[in-house]
Amino acid sequence: MKVMPDNFLWGASHSAYQYEGAAQEDGKKLSQMDVNNYNTGFSDASVASDGYHRFREDIALMKECGFTAHRFSFSWSRVFPDGVGNVNPEGIQFYDEFIDELLKNGIEPLPTLYHYDMPMALVDKYGGWIDRQSVDDFTAYAKFMINRYKDKIKHWITVNEQSIIVEFWTKKNYIPEEYLQNPQIKYQINHHMNLAQAKACKLVHELVKDGKAGAAIGYSPIYGLDSSPKNMLAMLNAEDLKNHFFLDIYFKGQYPKGAMSYLKEKNIAPTILEGDMDVIKEGYSDFLGVNYYASKCVKYPDESLTEIIDAKSNLSGKKGDMGAYELMPDFYQYLKNPRAETNDWDWTVDPTGMEYLLRDIYQRYEIPMIITENGYGAHDVLTEDERVHDDYRIDYWKTHLKSVYCAMELGVEVFGFLPWSFVDVLSTSNGYNKRYGMVYVNREDKELLDLKRIKKDSFYWYQNVIKTRGACLFEE
Ligand code: BGP
Numbered sequence: 001m002k003v004m005p006d007n008f009l010w011g012a013s014h015s016a017y018q019y020e021g022a023a024q025e026d027g028k029k030l031s032q033m034d035v036n037n038y039n040t041g042f043s044d045a046s047v048a049s050d051g052y053h054r055f056r057e058d059i060a061l062m063k064e065c066g067f068t069a070h071r072f073s074f075s076w077s078r079v080f081p082d083g084v085g086n087v088n089p090e091g092i093q094f095y096d097e098f099i100d101e102l103l104k105n106g107i108e109p110l111p112t113l114y115h116y117d118m119p120m121a122l123v124d125k126y127g128g129w130i131d132r133q134s135v136d137d138f139t140a141y142a143k144f145m146i147n148r149y150k151d152k153i154k155h156w157i158t159v160n161e162q163s164i165i166v167e168f169w170t171k172k173n174y175i176p177e178e179y180l181q182n183p184q185i186k187y188q189i190n191h192h193m194n195l196a197q198a199k200a201c202k203l204v205h206e207l208v209k210d211g212k213a214g215a216a217i218g219y220s221p222i223y224g225l226d227s228s229p230k231n232m233l234a235m236l237n238a239e240d241l242k243n244h245f246f247l248d249i250y251f252k253g254q255y256p257k258g259a260m261s262y263l264k265e266k267n268i269a270p271t272i273l274e275g276d277m278d279v280i281k282e283g284y285s286d287f288l289g290v291n292y293y294a295s296k297c298v299k300y301p302d303e304s305l306t307e308i309i310d311a312k313s314n315l316s317g318k319k320g321d322m323g324a325y326e327l328m329p330d331f332y333q334y335l336k337n338p339r340a341e342t343n344d345w346d347w348t349v350d351p352t353g354m355e356y357l358l359r360d361i362y363q364r365y366e367i368p369m370i371i372t373e374n375g376y377g378a379h380d381v382l383t384e385d386e387r388v389h390d391d392y393r394i395d396y397w398k399t400h401l402k403s404v405y406c407a408m409e410l411g412v413e414v415f416g417f418l419p420w421s422f423v424d425v426l427s428t429s430n431g432y433n434k435r436y437g438m439v440y441v442n443r444e445d446k447e448l449l450d451l452k453r454i455k456k457d458s459f460y461w462y463q464n465v466i467k468t469r470g471a472c473l474f475e476e
Contacts, residue, residue, distance in 0.1 A: 002405060003469040009069035009108060009416030010466045011062070012438070013373050015115035015160065016075035017045045018425040022052035026090035029081035031117035032128060032174035042431025043445045049423050050441075050451050052094065057453060058423055059101045061439055065459060066466035069108040071157065071289075071372055071418045072098070073115035076141055083119035084137050087144065099152055109153055110372075110418070112216060113142050113200055114193075115160040116172050116428075123174045129189040130179060138196040143203055150208045157289050157372065158197040161218035163246050166190050167326070171429070184268040191270035194249050198283025216289030216372040217246055220296040221357040223337065230300040234332040237262070238298045241328065244364075250288065251365040253281030262331055287415070288361065289372030292400075295353035297337035301327055343392075345377055345434060351399035358407035358414060368413040374400050375420035377427060377434040380456065388440050388456035397458065401465070402473055423453060438462055 017023075017033040023046045024030065037044040051058060062070060076083065078091035102109045118128045126133055146156065165172045169186035179185045197215050204213035222242060224235035240259040248256050254277065263269035327333040340348040358369060376396040380388050397419060408414050424437035431445040440454040464472050 001471050002474045003471045004405070004408075006469075007415070008469065009110075009370065009418065011067040011069035011071065011107065011110075011416070011418045012420070012422035013071035013418045014049075014051070014421050014423070014425050015073040015112065015117075016078070017048065017115070017117045018428070019049050019051040019072070019421075019423070020075065020078075021045070021047040021050045023048075025052065026094070027081055027088040028075065028078040028091055030120040031075060031077045032120055032123050033117045033172075035120055035174055036171065037426070040429065040431070042429075042433065043426060045426055047443075047448060047451075048426045049443075051423070054451070054453070055098055056101055058439075059105055059107065061453060061455070061459075062102075062107055062422060063105040065422075065438070065463045067105075067107050068466075069110055069416055069418060070102055070422070071110040071112065073112035073117075073160065074145055075117055076114065076138075077117065077119035077121070079145070080119065080141055081121070083122035083125070084140060092148070095149075099149060103152060108155070109149075110155045110157060111145070111149070111153060112157040112160050113145060114138065114158065114196075116165070118173070120174070123176075127176055127179070128173060129192050130175075130185060132192060135192050135195045135199065139199045139203070142196075142200040143207075146200070146203050146207050146211075150211070154208065154211055155287075155370075156200070156204045156208070156211060156213045158200040158213055158215045158285075159193055160216050161291060162190055162193050162197075162215065163242060164218035165193070167242075184270070187263060187268055187270040191272060191276070195276060195279055197250075198280045201283040201285055212286040214285040214287040214289055215246075215250055216291055217250075218291045218293075218373075219243065219357055219361075220292070220294060221353045221360060222296045222298055225297055225299040225335065225338075228300075231298070234298045234300040237328070238296070238332040238334075241331065242296075247288070247361065247365060249280055250285040251367055253277065253284065262328075266329075285367070287368045287370060288365075290357070290361075290369050291373035291420075292354055292357060292371065293374065294348040295337065295340065295350040295356075296334055296348070297340070298332040298334055301329060301331070301333040343376060344379060345430070347377070349376075349396065351396075351403050354400045354403035355407045358404065358412045359410060362407070362412040368415055370414065370416040370418065371404060372418050373420040374417070375436040377430070377436050379433060380424075380435045380440060382440060382442070382454065386454050388454065390438075390456045390458045393438075393456070393458045394461045397462070398473055401470065405470060405473070 201213040204211040222238045224231040244256040376393045423439040424435040424441040427434040438458040442452040
């Protein structure tokens with residue numbers, strides 16, 4: 001019978017600012033994501049899913065579903081409201097209680113130290129990740145958290161989605177006005193994060209007995225539009241800059257040469273100081289968290305005038321910041337994959353991509369992986385009898401999980417599946433109009449309602465998947 005191994009971790013994921021709410025309660029101060037979300041036209045993060053007040057109820061539901069693990073993130077500005085200095089006792093108490101509640105219910109906590117939410121105090125002080133001081137301040141915060149929970153937590157996720165932070169740099173960072181025209185900043189921010197995440201890995205190795213550390217990367221396999229040699233070359237270019245650029249750092253301790261030469265030629269490469277690469281090498285990663293939603297497609301850029309103009313504005317960060325049609329002159333150009341289906345939000349639905357990326361990454365680095373995000377954003381409908389028939393989400397997870405299984409059958413090491421998300425959480429770009437959960441949160445985007453939790457069809461489906469360790473995926 002096809003089943004996942006006994007010790008395979010089953011659960012889901014959320015991040016602090018998208019789940020907790022209580023954005024300025026009990027001593028917490030604002031993070032850059034609290035502030036960024038005030039202006040999207042959608043709901044902000046002030047209440048979100050109200051997890052700060054309802055986490056016990058949510059964890060009870062996780063237990064009912066059969067969870068053995070759960071991924072969440074710490075809010076830096078809940079613990080250190082000013083980013084540095086005094087610890088907020090009520091903030092840390094919240095995480096003490098959250099972690100103990102998970103453990104009491106037999107659920108392994110997998111925290112992420114950083115999920116987009118730099119304390120606003122540090123953005124105001126020196127621009128956040130733009131300044132190298134952020135590396136030391138992050139390290140001090142990480143050291144405090146790792147020390148606090150070193151006896152309770154084995155797997156530590158350092159930084160969420162550096163790839164997405166670079167691609168959507170003005171959305172995932174609060175960038176002061178004067179830097180908006182300078183795309184070098186996004187690679188500099190990323191370099192500082194590389195140092196910070198390496199230091200956090202090293203701290204886990206030093207402080208946690210048998211501790212394991214790694215980043216969670218937002219990863220899309222990149223396909224060439226067709227078999228034309230130029231388009232295949234564009235695929236290699238894009239793989240180098242969008243994927244290897246991050247994974248080579250985590251697992252080889254270096255930047256890929258091709259991508260770096262390209263950035264240098266365009267004068268947008270990060271400044272690297274003496275000793276930086278040693279720090280990065282020392283802070284090696286033990287595993288990779290994979291956040292997979294959709295694959296991407298590229299072609300070699302045409303040299304038409306329009307595209308050159310587009311490319312210039314893209315490099316200056318003014319245009320194309322949603323990344324979907326990103327164009328890097330002389331390197332690659334994203335485009336819609338004519339052979340792939342898309343969801344309501346124009347994201348490719350590509351379950352084969354899951355097997356492809358797991359095998360591809362494993363061939364390159366041979367490291368253990370855990371799926372730290374995977375999910376289907378949709379306009380869910382609550383029926384009058386309080387049900388949500390999200391068969392599209394079940395279908396998405398079913399086909400993606402089967403792909404994980406296929407990769408594992410070929411020897412790829414995957415030790416868990418933590419999809420996005422358990423309860424509905426605030427979408428990074430579409431408030432509560434775009435839902436991902438297996439548990440419905442009764443609120444509208446702008447109206448709070450009673451925030452009641454309602455199990456969707458996907459909850460019952462996932463419960464059965466966990467109970468049968470995946471065997472039910474292959475029935476019918
Ligand atoms: C990932 C993020 C999550 C999550 C997810 C869905 O990139 O790590 O925080 O929100 O994407 O994205 P969205 O909410 O924009 O649909």
